Amino acid sequence: MATIKTEEGRPSAYVFTGLIFDGEITSILPKIEVLHKDLATKKWLSDQVPLGMFSIKETKGYQHIKKFILKSLNKNLLNVVDVESSGWHCFDNKWVYVHSGGTIGDTDRNIRLADKELLLQIDNHITTKEAFLESLNMLDMLEPKLTHSLLSLVLVSVITSPLMQNSLAPRFSLWLEGKSGMGKTSLSKMFTQIFEVHKLVHVYDYRKDLNKTVLNRDCVSIFDDYGVAKTKRIADLTNEKIEKLIRDIGDREPSANFTVRSEGMALFTGEKFITMPNADITSSAGRVVRVQMDNLFDKKQGSTYDPLKVEKFSWFEKSSFLSTSIADYLKWVSGKLSSNFIDHYRRDFENNRAQFEAVTDDAHSRQKDNFAHLIVALNFYLTYGLEKEFITPEECASYRVKAREVFVELLKEQLVSPLDTDVQIFMESLEELIMQEKIIVTVKGIPHMERDVLGIVDLSEKTMSLTWQPVYEIVTNHILLQSDRSDFRSDIKLGKLLKEANLIYKSNGKSTKPVSGLNGRAIQFNIDKIPNMVEAIVSMNRGRKFNNLLEEYASDTRDNERREEEKRERKDNKKELKKLKGTIFQSGNRYMDSE
Structure with missing residues (x-):
């Protein structure tokens, strides 16, 4: 040989x-x-x-x-050292990052990784400075709360195991929520995947891959496409396993199904947040940072689709800017880990957590920890760029200020508890049926000729009143026809859930009340809680054919009134002229008589 x-x-x-x-x-x-x-x-x-x-x-x-x-x-x-997982390992008090292509960091040992598919994705045709600057430019391609969260997540992930070994374990996952077709999976992969082979599993296939996937060290694993289960049984099995995964990462402790602690970060994508009883939602919400997807690809959502976003995405996707930059960042981190990295991280973590504490008392204690990790990890990446002279001190400070503003805003959004799944399903179906005009909702102040009106939007009172019993029956029948469910929450139970979610106004402790213009007791939604739905309803009412006819009639009426006014003015002018002539004639006669 x-x-x-x-x-x-x-x-x-x-x-x-x-x-x-x-x-x-x-x-x-x-x-x-x-x-x-x-x-x-x-x-x-x-x-x-x-x-x-x-x-x-x-x-x-x-x-x-x-x-x-x-x-x-x-x-x-x-003297070969075989390791089972990629990521950081400590040999002779020195930290070394191991991947399939070799090691990053100072070591005399010959270290070998069993998994040969964990090669860092590096583009050797771009410089480390270009890779860093373009990675920061990625923050501007979509909604800042979304891009900052994704970038910070991968930056937390690449130092997870050293943090865990120093009692600084990040105990959260990221949940990216948005409708199908918006580009959640594509964006998630571009921001978080640093290896040539992506760490991504479909949530309904992950049962056989879960142990292997969750044990990936110092990287982000994507659990993709939650919320599209074909049967209730699959949905229930998936919910149970995902909830357990969220808790395992949130606790970072060994459990019956996991013999070792997870040492990486997880990103979930889905059309909605995980289905759980309300008590469990509140508990698990502290273990998850929820972020709304910005529309990237869905042209059907005309108000939010922007081809410039797609153009930017294509530019960043064709070159591995972020993964290339992170490879060089790991070299910088390897030197710091063996000196004062952890001490500085702990100090910055405590300072930032205290600042988030001052922002709001209502946020979950875990969430303040979560956001402290997100901002500190990003700040260290900016420090790397500053020390490498890729950016100036002024630019570094500007990025830090922007990140703080973004994360403070996102932290406040976490205060709103995720909706109960049945509430979310009901609201989505309600909007769909209103847009299809199967449920007629009018707007006070906008004329209409509609019959069988089941709802009225009052912009001045900030209410959307719906005749509750018929609306409930129409929506629930639609839900049952569109799924394999045999039943749905009762109207009374659903009304209570809507109150708990602060979506509706209370009336003497009840969910419904009589409303002028509607037959039967009505439930009243707070339109500040459903701005997109209300905006669509107003737009639809203004665009109805009857309203167009009214506008034409009003325009014709104004024209006729103007013509009549002109006639009256001409008639009056003639009278004035005749009167003036008579006055002149009389004056002339008096003059002649005086002669």
Whole structure:
């Protein structure tokens, strides 16, 4: 066996010479070259030697070959340290980041990673300065709360295990919420995936991959596309496992299903927040930072779609700016970790947490920790750029001020508890049926000729009143037809949930009240809680055909009134002229008489 080495002296490939001995004649086979990274599995045996076989079990034979390789290498390679996971490892009091392509950091050890698919995604055609600056430019491509959260999440993830070992464990996940087709998955991958092979699983396929995925160290794992389960059973199974995953990451403690603590960060994407009873939602909400997706791809949402966003996304996606920058950032971190990184991080964490404490007393204690991690991780990345002279002190300060403003605003948004799932389903279906005009809602002050009106929007009173019983029946029947459900929350229970979510006004402790213009008792929504729905209702009412006819009639009336006014003015002018002529004639006669 011969070894092919890199310029640094590390083995990059091995050349094997095979022999066949049939008892009498020895035949030499063509040489076989196997890459160092391919030796981790036995797959290369069947690829390179299709007719090769062992007289013993293949797995055992493969182990013999690995031992033979180690014995054939020089003495320096005999001291190989095998690690099971990528990310940070501490050897001889020095921190080293391990990935499939090698190590980052100062070490004399020969460290080998079992997983050969965790290669850092690095574009060698761009400089580290360009990669850093373009990574910061990514913050401006979409809504700042969204982009800052995603960038900070990956920056927290790449230092998770050192933080955990120093009692600074980040105990939260990020939940990216938005309708299907907006681009959640594509954006998540671009911002958070630093390896060539992405760490992403579909939430309804993850049962077989969960243990492996959650154990990924110092990186972000994406659990994608929550909220599209085809059956209630699958939805229930998924909810149970995701809730447990949220809690495991939130606690960072071993459990019955996980023999070791999760040492990475998790990002969930979905059309809605996880379905849980209200008590559990409140508890789990502190373990999750919820962010709304900005519309990237969905052209149907005309008011929010912007082709410039797509253009920016395409520019950033074609080059691995962020992952390339993070690779160099890890080199900087490796030196700091062995000195004062943790001390500085702890000090900044405590200072920022205290500042978030001053912003609001109502926020969950865990959430203040979560946002302290997000802002400190971003600040360290900015410090790296400052020390490398990629940005000026003034630019660094500006980015920090902006990040603080963004995260303070996002923290305040966390104070609003996620809606109960049935409430969310009801509200989405209600809006859909109103837009389809299957439920007629008018606007006070805008004329209409609609019959069977079931709702009235009063902009001055900030209410949307709906005749509750018929509206409830129409919406729930629609929900049951669109799903495999056999029942839905009762109208009384749903009314209570709407009150708990502060979506409706209370009337003497009841959910409904009589409203002028509607038949039957009505439920009254606070339109400040549903601005998009109300805006669409107002726009639809103004655009109805009857209103257009009214405008034309009003325009014709104004024209007729103007013409009548002009006639009156002409008639009056004639009278004045006649009167003036008479006055002149009389004056002339008096003059003649005086002569």
